[in-house]
Amino acid sequence: MDLTPRPIAAPESRAQRQRRRWIPVAIVALALAAGGIVVTQFLTSAIDYYCNVDEVGLREGCVGQRRIRVQGNVLENSLQQVDGVTLFALSFNDKTLQVRYQGDPGGVFQECIPVVAHGRIINGIFDSDRIEVKHTNQYVEKNKSRFDEATNETAACSQSPE
Amino acid sequence: MTTFQTAFEAKSKTTGTAASKKLGAATIVAVIFLVLSGLIFSAEDVVQGSTVRIMYVHVPSIWVAYLAFALTAIFSGVYLSNRSRSLIWDRLAGASAEIGVLFVAVSLVTGSLWGRLTWGTFWVWDARLTSTAFLFITYIGYLAVRRLGGTFRQRARRSSVMALLSVLEIPLVHFSVNLWRTLHQKASVADPNAKVSLDGLMLFTLFWGLISFTMLFAWLLVHRQRLMALEDAVQDRGLDRAIQQRRTEAGL
Structure with missing residues (x-):
């Protein structure tokens, strides 16, 4: 030992x-x-919370019949209300997608505003059951002169890619 | 008279000092001016209308929460690295985290109300909202860890480690809007590359909100830290009394 x-x-x-x-x-x-x-x-x-309009059918996760979220600008003069159905076109990067929504999206939904639509593509039309308005980081005071200026700005309906 | 009252009166009649009273008075004035500026002086937003006013509480709240959690980590680091291991750093860390949790809650509630009015929904599972909720839950966990029991030093050691790890979530929350596509808008002011896009008094009111909420945070931190010291003193006295009781029962 x-x-x-x-x-x-x-x-x-x-x-x-x-x-x-x-x-x-x-x-x-x-x-x-x-x-x-x-x-x-x-x-x-x-x-990523959404696909952009120009990625629908191309980007992974944005293809096929599956339920997706699509982001784009509500195209000017495309908004219509027919028999309780809201029809409009979503645009992003020169690509457009027709959207059909049952009811009134409400809130601050309007033309020339970015939105995210939830739904699926049926016969080439995006059948949406939920719309969310995507606010930008631009805050403009509401008064007469600035209101006119802002209206002119939004009339351009421009949106840069994100 | 309860043990708490005894401990409280032995030390002081109040958790305030002359300086903290002045800070408190200045905070009240600052918050009153924020209310006036936010609700009366500043204009509505062209798209959101009066909903924009929620921003004057929402943004300062999350700013204070970031500040509180960063300070929690700094105080914890000081506690761990300091040779004396003074418990004041641990109490400051705990007090800061409690206030941070309160302000994240305010930020989540006000953001949810703003979301309902602007987006059309109270909540979405996008990266910013989800990571903020995760931050909130993490720091609730931190507060739970502080109450696990054991000695003050055990509490201080384990909660300090958790604070140093939890703070890493803050950059993820803040930059989530740049890392991923979110329904939440990108930073309006805190992005060094973005041009400031808030009109007139909106920007001023937002900055005033940041100043007032920071003052409120400082005031709360001073008082909560002192209250924690008194709570610890009460716990010590309770322990002393219990030991004395056992010694008496044992005839020692």
């Missing part, structure tokens, strides 16, 4: 103890960062 005294481990220095304390925190932080990279780099198309 070996009865020689065991070597006594040198006591840890304060710096070593502190380093050891931070190792689990660093590992969890790294795991979180890796998770963040996976989410931002590889799941973008799944996390």
